[in-house]
Amino acid sequence: MRTDDSALKNLGKGRESTTLEMKHRELCSGKTIDLGKKMRRALVLDNIRVQSLQLKIKAMTSSTTEQSVSETQIPLTSGIKLESLNYIVTVELGGKNMSLIVDTGSDLTWVQCQPCRSCYNQQGPLYDPSVSSSYKTVFCNSSTCQDLVAATSNSGPCGGNNGVVKTPCEYVVSYGDGSYTRGDLASESILLGDTKLENFVFGCGRNNKGLFGGSSGLMGLGRSSVSLVSQTLKTFNGVFSYCLPSLEDGASGSLSFGNDSSVYTNSTSVSYTPLVQNPQLRSFYILNLTGASIGGVELKSSSFGRGILIDSGTVITRLPPSIYKAVKIEFLKQFSGFPTAPGYSILDTCFNLTSYEDISIPIIKMIFQGNAELEVDVTGVFYFVKPDASLVCLALASLSYENEVGIIGNYQQKNQRVIYDTTQERLGIVGENCRV
Secondary structure (H helix, E strand, O other): EEEEEOOOOOOOOOEEEEEEEEEHHHHHHOOOOOHHHHHHHHHHHHHHHHHHHHHHHHHHHHHHOOOOOOEEEEEEEEEEOOOEEEEEHHHHHHOEEEEEEOOOOOOEEEEEEOOOOOEOOOOOOOOOOHOOOEEHHHHHHHHHHHHHHHHHHOOHHOOOOOOOOOOOOOEEEEEOOOEEEEEEEEEEEEEEEEEEEEEEEEEEEEEEEEEOOOOEEEEEEEOOOHHHHHHHHHHOOOOOOOOEEOOHOOOEEEEEEOOOOOOOOOOOOOOOEEOOHHHHHHOOOOOEEEEEEEEEEEOOOOOOEEEEEEOOOOOOOEEOOOHHHHHHHHHHHHHOOEEOOOOOOOOOEEOOOOOOOOOOOOOEEEEOOOEEEEEEOHHHOEEEOOOOEEEEEOEEEEOOOOOEEEOOOOOOEEEEEEEEEEOOOEEEEOOOOOOO
């Protein structure tokens, strides 16, 4: 074990690429899954996440304080976990496999570490820094620790100043639903697919609680200086993309780093939309939603033309009330003649489809600045609250207030190649079969 008080630096040299497999976590666990129960529980906890995000956004926008290439591909898999229908990838940290939840709404990557004062149950062994020759402690007086403070506004016990020279830099990250991770900031080698990076800064979690399922921790793909995207800027040129698989049959997708489009399997061209610049929400990915259509019918709302987040950690897309109302009215016009069912949790447009084998589902499109389109895959239109189809709901929900920020959830991103290009400040979207 070594120590390191150096500053955060972009990792790697030259241009490379790598891809990781991506799946739903529970489909890899080998355990019997009560899918209906998990789907219902996921809705409740997804709502907690969205409320937490809205509070975070409100706090950030009401503050007046300013906060300061290569390609690689990794398999990405879907994990039906209690917190939400999140996706995971497996990476090597210090030579040991770690399964991480992929989250574009978070910045710091962290894993559970030995010795652990309080850890949730995870599948596989915890990361043990004592057996790694490449693990380095980050200290309070380092610029790396100060970067953490600037990026997260969370100083831990260092108190936001240089602190004692050999005091380890501690971090605390809370997720708003009672989940949290606390531990030491450190650096370690990380292997993303076939690309190895040295001195990757991450959180070594000694006290972790929450609904993270059996994962080892979380991969932060936000935009602050401590995120994986920022740390690997020189290696991957600030570009990453994913293709989220559906839930069925253990389907796998991919998480790719770098701008090598040869890893994409789309048959149509990618359409791009600018990332909206908002200094107060600089760690989020924000798009300008200019319109939407149901079955080819364009919708009208005064709330079009506003920013909307795109987030891999939220499940169900949330829309401003006026947009959701327009979507619901038009969808019910076109999807008529089917028996309705009571709403469930955040979903209020529901049906009983047990008597139907084949149905025609209206195509839902979201339109963004520059005429980029996201055509929601058929697997992302309905949410099966009950697997026997006695309670099937439109997989979209309304925000509580018109001035809240909309969120595009991962359920509507399935079977899409979503490309985050932070260098050119744009996001690309194209339909793709994510099974690999």
